[in-house]
Amino acid sequence: MSKTTSIFSLFLLSILALTQLSVHSAPEHAPSLEITNETLVWKVMMKLGKVNVNVLDKKKESSKIKGEQLVTQGSTTSFKGNRTAMTSNKLTCIACHTIQKEHPNANNITPQDRLEYGDSMNIPFLPGAPFYGLVNRVAFFTNDYQEIFAHKNRSALQVGHRDIRKAIQACNTLYAKGRTLAPWEIESILAYLWTLELKIGDLNIPAAVVHTVESAINTNKNNARAVNLMRRYYKEVYAASLVLPLPIEERNLISPVLNDFGSGKKIYKLSCLHCHGDKRYANFKLDESQKTFKLLKKHFDAPTRYSIYDAIRYSPGSKGNKTNPPHYTAERMSNQQLQDLRFYIAQKAKLGSQADSYYENF
Ligand code: HEC
Ligand code: HEC
Numbered sequence: 482m483s484k485t486t487s488i489f490s491l492f493l494l495s496i497l498a499l500t501q502l503s504v505h506s507a508p509e510h511a512p513s514l515e516i517t518n519e520t521l522v523w524k525v526m527m528k529l530g531k532v533n534v535n536v537l538d539k540k541k542e543s544s545k546i547k548g549e550q551l552v553t554q555g556s557t558t559s560f561k562g563n564r565t566a567m568t569s570n571k572l573t574c575i576a577c578h579t580i581q582k583e584h585p586n587a588n589n590i591t592p593q594d595r596l597e598y599g600d601s602m603n604i605p606f607l608p609g610a611p612f613y614g615l616v617n618r619v620a621f622f623t624n625d626y627q628e629i630f631a632h633k634n635r636s637a638l639q640v641g642h643r644d645i646r647k648a649i650q651a652c653n654t655l656y657a658k659g660r661t662l663a664p665w666e667i668e669s670i671l672a673y674l675w676t677l678e679l680k681i682g683d684l685n686i687p688a689a690v691v692h693t694v695e696s697a698i699n700t701n702k703n704n705a706r707a708v709n710l711m712r713r714y715y716k717e718v719y720a721a722s723l724v725l726p727l728p729i730e731e732r733n734l735i736s737p738v739l740n741d742f743g744s745g746k747k748i749y750k751l752s753c754l755h756c757h758g759d760k761r762y763a764n765f766k767l768d769e770s771q772k773t774f775k776l777l778k779k780h781f782d783a784p785t786r787y788s789i790y791d792a793i794r795y796s797p798g799s800k801g802n803k804t805n806p807p808h809y810t811a812e813r814m815s816n817q818q819l820q821d822l823r824f825y826i827a828q829k830a831k832l833g834s835q836a837d838s839y840y841e842n843f
Contacts, residue, residue, distance in 0.1 A: 513695075513698065513699045514528050514695065514698050514699070515695070516681055516691050516694065516695055517681065517682075518680060518681055518682030519680055519681070519682065520680065520681045521678055521679070521680055521681075522617055522678065522679040522680065522681060522683075522684065522711070522715065523616070523617065523678060523679075525681070525694060525698070525711065526708065526711060528698045529694070529697060529698060529704045529707050529708050529711070530704050530705075530708070531708055534619055534643075534645075535616045535619075535645045535671070535675075537668065537671060537672055537675065538668060541664060541665060541668045542560055542665045542668065543665060543668035543669045543671065543672040544560075544669050544672060545669065545672040545673045545675065545676055546673075547666075547669040548666075548668075548669035548670040548671065548672045548673030548674070549673045549676075551565075551568055551574075551662075551666055551669060551670055551673075552573070552574045552575060552578075552580065552612070552670060552673055553573070553574075553575055553580070554573065555567045555568045555569060555573035555574075556568065557666075557669070559665070560665065565666070566660060567659075567660075568653055568657065568659045568660065568662065568666075569653065569657035569658060569659030569660070570658065570659070571762055571763075572656070572657040572658060572659065572762055573657070573762075574609075574612070574653075574657070574670075576607075576657075576755075576756060576761075576762035577607050577608050577609035577656065577657075577807050578607060578609035578610070578611065578612050579599075579604055579605060579607055579609075579611045579612065579613070580611075580612045580613065580677065581602065581604045581611075581613060582611075582613050582683065583595045583598065583599060583604065583611045583613065584598050585598070585683070586683075586684070586685040587614055587679055587683040587684055587685075587714070587715040587716070588684065588685060588713075588714055588715055588716065589685075590716060590719070590812065592812070592813065592814055592815045592818055593744070593815070593817070593818065596744065596747055596748065596751070596818065597747075599747075599751055600747045600750075600751060604751070605751050605752065605755040606747070606748060606751035606752045606755070606814070607752065607755065607813075608807040608808060608809045608810075608813055608814075609652075609656070609807070610719040610721075610813075612674060612677050613677045613679075614677065614678065614679045614683070614715065614716075615645075615674050615677065616645070616671075616674050616675050616677070616678050617678055617679045617715060617717065618716065618717055618718060618719065619643075619717050619718065620642055620643055620717075620718045621641050621642060621643075621644075621645060621648035622638045622639070622641055622642055622648060622651070622721070623642070623718050623719065623720060623721050624720055624721045624722060625721055625722055625723040625810070626638050626639075626642075626721055626723070627639055627642055629723060630723060630796060631796055632655065632796060634651075634654070634655050637650070637651040637654060637655055638651045638652075638655060645671065646667050646668075646671065649662070649667050649670055649671070650662055650667060656807055658805065679715055683715070684714040684715055685714065686711075686714045690710055690711075690714075693707060693710060694707045694710065694711060719812070720810075720812050721810045721812060722810050722811040722812060723794075723796060723808070723810055723811075724794060724810070724811045724816075725794060726788070726790035726791055726793075726794040726795070727790055727794075727816055727819065727820075729782050732781060732782055732790065732820075732823065733782070734820075735820055735823055735824045735827065736824075737824075737840075737843065739820070740820055740821045740823075740824035741821050741824075741843075742821075742824060742825050742828060742836070742840035742843060743840065743843070744818065744821040744825075745818075745821040745822040745823070745824050745825025745826070746825050746837075748814070748818055748821065748822045748825070749822060749825060749826070752814070753767050753822075754767060754768075754769075769829075769834075771829065771830065771833040771834075774826050774827075774829040774830040775830045777789060777826050777830070778826055778827055778830040781823060781826075781827075789819070789822065789823065789826070790819065792808075793808060793809050793814060793819060794808055794809070795808060796808055828840065
């Protein structure tokens with residue numbers, strides 16, 4: 482290199498250093514983020530300084546494809562190339578958890594809105610909290626699962642409260658009655674769950690709020706306030722209320738005015754038949770024959786294992802739920818919906834398939 486070129490490059494370098502310096506000292510050039518519908522919610526939250534608690538462990542082997550197979554098929558091939566045992570005998574994750582959006586607005590978890598949307602998209606109506614947006618949550622098995630949940634293995638759920646990996650393990654052993662998952666399997670399931678994280682477009686967030694959040698990021702001011710603003714538009718925690726079955730004397734209050742046949746029909750199809758149809762995920766078979774509806778109707782108000790109220794509301798292993806069907810919390814299925822289901826079953830028991838045409842235009 483000649484002397485002049487080296488002096489010239491020295492000169493260039495110092496210019497570069499100077500501009501670098503000015504970039505750092507001028508606040509208007511602070512790290513910026515332009516938020517679009519495709520921007521990941523966690524990306525925004527992290528820019529605002531929130532700690533991401535569910536990050537993948539880079540030191541562990543994981544594969545989102547293997548994770549997807551574990552979730553949807555219950556088995557995959559290990560990194561050594563062997564087929565794994567099924568995660569559970571019958572109850573794979575998707576027996577109880579959806580992997581689609583349950584509603585276009587991530588903040589809307591109202592059971593009836595989810596049922597209507599699910600029906601239009603052919604998405605089942607299930608007891609488990611949805612996998613879509615799961616990595617955006619910061620606590621698991623909340624409220625009553627920590628307080629009143631009665632089960633001999635309840636401590637497993639409790640340790641999963643603040644730990645997504647332990648929550649996955651607990652759910653597979655306790656709810657799915659499955660085997661203990663290996664660390665690489667849990668990490669792979671987590672990697673798959675990261676493909677289902679929330680985007681800004683999933684939030685019904687007004688443009689003015691987006692603007693406030695952007696300027697907090699760009700000026701590095703009022704970050705805590707912006708974090709709290711963002712949190713109003715999605716659920717960081719899914720509430721869970723374990724409620725007792727409706728008292729027997731309140732159950733018979735059904736009528737075409739109070740209840741919606743169509744809604745009961747949707748629940749039967751998107752919930753009950755999802756698991757009991759063709760015994761897909763359960764041993765007890767349900768179908769659309771009048772005989773089946775008569776059986777369910779007969780047990781409505783008896784404290785037996787065939788009562789829909791007991792099957793839906795009691796915790797696994799507790800009274801009226803000796804066979805461990807997964808129950809629904811009040812947030813996952815409302816009493817109004819359960820009464821709509823009763824109304825539907827009662828009409829189908831009485832009128833058979835004619836009930837459908839009778840209530841078609843109601
Ligand atoms: C038999 C039904 C069932 C099966 C099978 C099942 N789960 Fe669950 N899972 C539930 C229920 C019920 C909840 C509690 C939902 C609630 O908060 O009301 C839950 C909660 C969870 C949670 C905590 C979610 C939250 O927001 O609190 C995680 C994580 C989870 N399950 C992972 C899994 C994984 C992974 C599998 C498959 C390996 C699986 N589950 C299989 C029923 C099931
Ligand atoms: C996520 C899967 C799932 C869904 C959804 C589901 N069940 Fe079940 N249910 C089970 C399992 C598993 C059992 C345990 C017994 C078995 O394997 O058949 C069970 C048990 C029952 C039992 C008691 C049967 C017995 O042998 O003790 C009844 C009654 C019942 N379910 C009705 C319903 C109705 C009505 C719905 C719809 C509102 C429904 N279930 C939705 C999985 C499910």
